[in-house]
Amino acid sequence: MKQGKSAPHVIPATGMSAQRINTSFDEMSAHDVQWRDGKAFSLAYNAGPEVLAVAEEAYRRFSGANALNTAAFPSLRQMQGEVLDMAGVWLGSTAESAGYFTSGGTESILMAVKAARDQFRTESSITHPNIVLPTSAHAAFDKAAAYFGVELRRVNVLPDWRADVAAMAAQVDTNTIMIVGSAPQYPQGVIDDIPSLAALAQSRKTNCHVDACMGGVSLAYLARLGHQIPPWNLQVDGVTSISADLHKFGYTSKGASVIMYATKRLRSFQGFFTDQWLGGVYASSGMLGTKSGGAIAAAWAVIHFLGDDGYMRLTRSARVATDKLSQHIDAHAELSLLAQPDALLLSFIAQDPQRLNVYAVADEMWNRGWYIDRQEPPQSLHCTVNAVHESVIDAMLIDLDACISNVIDTGRTGDVGAYGTLS
Ligand SMILES: Cc1ncc(COP(=O)(O)O)c(C=O)c1O
Structure with a gap:
């Protein structure tokens, strides 16, 4: 039995309609990270609706x-x-x-x-x-x-x-x-x-x-x-x-x-x-x-759909977003990049972890719909940047700055979470 549930989920006595099933999916995924909109900086990759449609x-x-x-x-x-x-x-x-x-x-x-x-x-x-x-x-x-x-x-x-x-x-x-x-x-x-x-x-x-x-x-x-x-x-x-x-x-x-x-x-x-x-x-x-x-x-x-030129275009887009993110972090008074990104992923720490808890920043970002990976050691945040992020990176950076100010003002702390989970 699932923990926290009063009764186990049961097979319906008669089959559900496809429409009802889709409604259930919408309900269940309402709190999932909206990766198709570029909100996930880990776990999901997206090259836009056309590519997704071909794959699906x-x-x-x-x-x-x-x-x-x-x-x-x-x-x-x-x-x-x-x-x-x-x-x-x-x-x-x-x-x-x-x-x-x-x-x-x-x-x-x-x-x-x-x-x-x-x-x-x-x-x-x-x-x-x-x-x-x-x-x-x-x-x-x-x-x-x-x-x-x-x-x-x-x-x-x-x-x-x-x-x-x-x-x-x-x-x-x-x-x-x-x-x-x-x-x-x-x-x-x-x-x-x-x-x-x-x-x-x-x-x-x-x-x-x-x-x-x-x-x-x-x-x-x-x-x-x-x-x-x-x-x-x-x-x-x-x-x-x-x-x-x-x-x-x-x-x-x-x-x-x-x-x-x-x-x-x-x-x-x-x-x-x-x-x-x-x-x-x-x-x-x-x-x-x-x-x-x-x-x-x-x-x-x-x-086949993307072809060589499609991958070139997507890689260029992902790198533009990666550069914007890494330059923003590099210039930030509260953050430090752990390394200049060789490819399309990077991680960063707080310059002063006593003043700024980066996991609390990830929590705040999650409240605004953004999923950022947490890792340790050292206590850091990780972003995997892909093509979909080129169009949202400016909005993400505005939210990131707001979340950082918020965490410093409130002194909130957060947890490291897990890279992968058992359930
Ligand atoms: C460098 C590296 N190797 C291996 C893996 C494992 O890949 P998967 O999660 O597809 O099993 C990952 C996943 O992010 C990775 O970043």
């Missing part, structure tokens, strides 16, 4: 199709393959590279870890594998370690929030199956020194995974727009796998990411196969069994 129509048409078996749904095999080919260009794939379509950044990371573990189990008999990664690498690596029985060796980042390659080198040993870098990392939005991490991995004969869940689409365009983007993808010698989310800056429906390996051999350790049951041969590439065609079709549709 594709999702609707293929929601019941099942990529568990692409012999029955060859359309999904074709779409996944073509999405991987197109994403491969952003990720610096070569003729040797091979990947899979997954349900999100977490699944891509889980699979990269699982593949590395099985590769080393097979090729080197490692039984106590470890991964060396900076404290900034995403929590999905902790999940992977817990799921697959791998030790995580987290190493403090440098003062500029980038991975400390020398300190990481000291943690690498003969049981290390992977070294991780991010492009960019989520908490402060900076890109790790991927060439040095990859060189370290090569010199120690281990894998280097680049988590480009955030940057996999946008970095390619930011570079073409003239921004200084250090080498970050499969073009870097020693990078063995890379994850990139299409449901973030690819602007497609949720449930879409890719994991790309430098070689087909490395990818071969990701798959699962059994015939030890009464149902025959079962093979699957990722965590899922049944895999809706919805997210696959939406990704295929949105990438």
Whole structure:
């Protein structure tokens, strides 16, 4: 039973009308963040109503199709393959590279870890594998370690929030199956020194995974727009796998990411196969069994609808909004940027946390409809900026300033909340 409810929710005795169902959805979502209007600076990405309509129509048409078996749904095999080919260009794939379509950044990371573990189990008999990664690498690596029985060796980042390659080198040993870098990392939005991490991995004969869940689409365009983007993808010698989310800056429906390996051999350790049951041969590439065609079709549709020039335009818009936000924070008497954003995400702290509690600012912003991510350590706020924000960033900054004054005047405090929740 749900806590705080007097009675459990029951199935209606007779079916509800579609109209009533939609009314219920409207009621239930009335207090959700209005992400379509650009109110979410985390969790949701939006390139406008036209792109959304294309994604939703594709999702609707293929929601019941099942990529568990692409012999029955060859359309999904074709779409996944073509999405991987197109994403491969952003990720610096070569003729040797091979990947899979997954349900999100977490699944891509889980699979990269699982593949590395099985590769080393097979090729080197490692039984106590470890991964060396900076404290900034995403929590999905902790999940992977817990799921697959791998030790995580987290190493403090440098003062500029980038991975400390020398300190990481000291943690690498003969049981290390992977070294991780991010492009960019989520908490402060900076890109790790991927060439040095990859060189370290090569010199120690281990894998280097680049988590480009955030940057996999946008970095390619930011570079073409003239921004200084250090080498970050499969073009870097020693990078063995890379994850990139299409449901973030690819602007497609949720449930879409890719994991790309430098070689087909490395990818071969990701798959699962059994015939030890009464149902025959079962093979699957990722965590899922049944895999809706919805997210696959939406990704295929949105990438084709936007095209290369569409992504260039959206990345430019998102960067304009990012620059306005970062410049405003930089110039603000009460705030400090933790790092100049390398891509489209940033975080900031109060110059004096005793005077200004940033979580209370997030509360005040939420009262005005804006959702901003809270994080620690240090006590900071985080914004992931996307294309939809270009048209609302001025209004957001006016509200941000008003909320800051309000919190200082009232001395209010707030809580850190959670990046992800259990219920
Ligand atoms: C750098 C990075 N890696 C991985 C993930 C996990 O992605 P997902 O939430 O799609 O599982 C995120 C999510 O924000 C991220 O920022």
